[in-house]
Amino acid sequence: MTLTLANIAKTFPGGTKALRPTDLEIGKGEILALLGPSGCGKSTLLRIIAGLETPDPGAAIVFDGEDVTHQSVERRMIGMVFQSYALFPNMSVRGNIGYGLKMQKLSKAEIAARVDEVIDLCRLRPYADRAITALSGGQRQRVALARAMAPRPRILLLDEPLSALDAALRSHLRDELALLLRQFGITAIFVTHDQDEAMAIADRVAVMSQGEVAQIGTPEALYRNPASCFVARFVGDAMPLEGRIEHAQLHLPGGVLTLPKAADGQQVLVRAEDIRIDQNGPVTARVEAVTFLGTHYRIALSGAMTGPLFMLHAGLSAPRTGEEVRLSILPEALLVLPADRAA
Ligand code: ATP
Numbered sequence: 001m002t003l004t005l006a007n008i009a010k011t012f013p014g015g016t017k018a019l020r021p022t023d024l025e026i027g028k029g030e031i032l033a034l035l036g037p038s039g040c041g042k043s044t045l046l047r048i049i050a051g052l053e054t055p056d057p058g059a060a061i062v063f064d065g066e067d068v069t070h071q072s073v074e075r076r077m078i079g080m081v082f083q084s085y086a087l088f089p090n091m092s093v094r095g096n097i098g099y100g101l102k103m104q105k106l107s108k109a110e111i112a113a114r115v116d117e118v119i120d121l122c123r124l125r126p127y128a129d130r131a132i133t134a135l136s137g138g139q140r141q142r143v144a145l146a147r148a149m150a151p152r153p154r155i156l157l158l159d160e161p162l163s164a165l166d167a168a169l170r171s172h173l174r175d176e177l178a179l180l181l182r183q184f185g186i187t188a189i190f191v192t193h194d195q196d197e198a199m200a201i202a203d204r205v206a207v208m209s210q211g212e213v214a215q216i217g218t219p220e221a222l223y224r225n226p227a228s229c230f231v232a233r234f235v236g237d238a239m240p241l242e243g244r245i246e247h248a249q250l251h252l253p254g255g256v257l258t259l260p261k262a263a264d265g266q267q268v269l270v271r272a273e274d275i276r277i278d279q280n281g282p283v284t285a286r287v288e289a290v291t292f293l294g295t296h297y298r299i300a301l302s303g304a305m306t307g308p309l310f311m312l313h314a315g316l317s318a319p320r321t322g323e324e325v326r327l328s329i330l331p332e333a334l335l336v337l338p339a340d341r342a343a
Contacts, residue, residue: 004062033198036208079153085144118146158190238269254304255283274333275311281328
């Protein structure tokens with residue numbers, strides 16, 4: 001299903017502008033992430049698409065050419081997966097998945113066929129008759145997905161679908177979720193505040209800030225060509241380099257960096273993975289802390305600029321705390337962007 005959103009805004013009673021007028025187009029089978037910090041309006045947008053919240057007048061929500069703006073939640077035929085999964089703990093996996101279908105008054109045979117179909121799709125066959133309380137967090141998540149898919153929704157909406165899980169399980173399950181959503185072939189929108197999750201699961205990511213979509217694009221496009229400091233910081237953790245800009249040079253306390261272009265009046269940012277230890281590098285810094293992370297070291301540096309700077313180092317050994325190092329950064333790895341309004 002194709003989803004078109006036009007002029008979607010939300011002002012809550014009391015005047016909070018949770019969402020500023022937003023337009024979005026989501027293609028058939030596309031998986032879109034709404035990514036942003038707490039309070040940026042991502043849940044409000046998801047709830048408006050679901051029909052759980054009413055947008056300000058003048059909005060249009062269109063499913064495959066059909067205007068559903070004034071349709072009830074039930075008529076929109078949406079599948080939802082909530083943060084908490086909202087499963088019935090005392091019911092079996094099968095019972096949970098079939099529950100919504102019973103409410104739709106489908107025949108017993110039809111219900112059984114649909115439940116079996118999603119049980120296989122979500123690889124839940126070995127647990128089909130278990131109680132929810134006897135399942136792991138990851139298995140529960142698959143039940144929540146299967147339950148949302150069983151009524152054959154037109155679109156799947158997921159609100160922080162992995163946030164109930166612990167960190168180790170999250171990174172494993174986000175790949176699994178990405179795979180399952182693609183197998184379903186369904187158009188899906190999910191809300192997250194976790195950039196890794198958004199990048200691992202989505203075809204495109206809409207980065208939101210203060211009730212607006214700051215930028216929308218593929219994970220790669222957002223990482224390589226962020227349109228603002230906010231997006232650069234949020235996607236890929238770019239760090240602002242505080243120094244004096246003179247045309248295409250950045251004067252830092254630790255040395256002078258060459259920029260890819262004249263940057264007067266703009267902000268320069270760098271990502272930790274783009275800083276190199278290089279004995280001929282133009283910037284001097286002191287190693288403050290070294291953390292070994294398996295595939296690389298994370299090094300905290302001081303003296304290069306006024307505040308701390310972090311770099312990732314992929315060598316077999318790392319400099320020691322207290323050592324002085326020289327750094328280089330390729331000009332093309334430096335991001336030159338308009339300074340944030342609020343900054
Ligand atoms: P989080 O990740 O914390 O859930 P979010 O990005 O999903 O945040 P929303 O829940 O969409 O943010 O909220 C956006 C803004 O609207 C916030 O400032 C919030 O306080 C406000 N808001 C949300 N729901 C209501 C409500 N029912 N009444 C008044 N203000 C609300």
